[in-house]
Amino acid sequence: MEKHTAATIAFDEEREARFQRTLRAYPEKGAALLPALWLAQEQFGSLSDDVLAYVASRLECAPVKAFAVAEFYTMYKRERVGRFHLQLCRNLTCSLMGSEKLRAFIENAVGIQPGGRTPDGLFSLELVECLGSCGTAPVLRVNDTYFENITIERMKAILENCRKGTLPDPESL
Numbered sequence: 001m002e003k004h005t006a007a008t009i010a011f012d013e014e015r016e017a018r019f020q021r022t023l024r025a026y027p028e029k030g031a032a033l034l035p036a037l038w039l040a041q042e043q044f045g046s047l048s049d050d051v052l053a054y055v056a057s058r059l060e061c062a063p064v065k066a067f068a069v070a071e072f073y074t075m076y077k078r079e080r081v082g083r084f085h086l087q088l089c090r091n092l093t094c095s096l097m098g099s100e101k102l103r104a105f106i107e108n109a110v111g112i113q114p115g116g117r118t119p120d121g122l123f124s125l126e127l128v129e130c131l132g133s134c135g136t137a138p139v140l141r142v143n144d145t146y147f148e149n150i151t152i153e154r155m156k157a158i159l160e161n162c163r164k165g166t167l168p169d170p171e172s173l
């Protein structure tokens with residue numbers, strides 16, 4: 001993903017069209033902040049200060065408002081994440097069902113700690129709070145895909161697939 005500076009930040013053609021559609025769905029520009037931030041993150045990979053300032057300017061709102069929202073919601077990333085962003089639930093049920101062992105396995109397998117990103121940009125790891133799927137703990141979310149009832153064997157298969165460039169279908173593991 002190319003590096004963007006304040007002067008070069010702009011939605012590409014596809015995101016601009018989606019941004020315009022989004023604006024039409026809200027009574028005022030500022031109300032479209034969350035979806036606009038999501039679009040920006042999708043394009044730029046993270047929400048740097050410059051990206052937040054760009055989104056705020058497009059919505060004619062104060063940059064601090066965009067900053068506050070981006071800092072509050074964990075779905076928004078202030079730092080660049082890997083192509084495969086591993087989000088391991090660390091909450092009670094998942095902990096009881098073995099997420100700490102999975103954490104150690106992942107750290108060892110990809111060589112990063114929570115908050116880290118591999119030098120090749122392939123993986124990043126984040127420990128998250130309850131993913132809302134406690135009945136199928138332990139749970140890992142990779143990008144937007146949930147993997148449930150994770151075992152070390154299934155974790156190995158996920159990482160192997162990711163290394164080949166594809167996220168496996170959870171049903172296929």
Ligand code: FES
Nearest residue numbers: 089091094131133
């Ligand atoms: S505790 Fe992990 S999904 Fe709820």
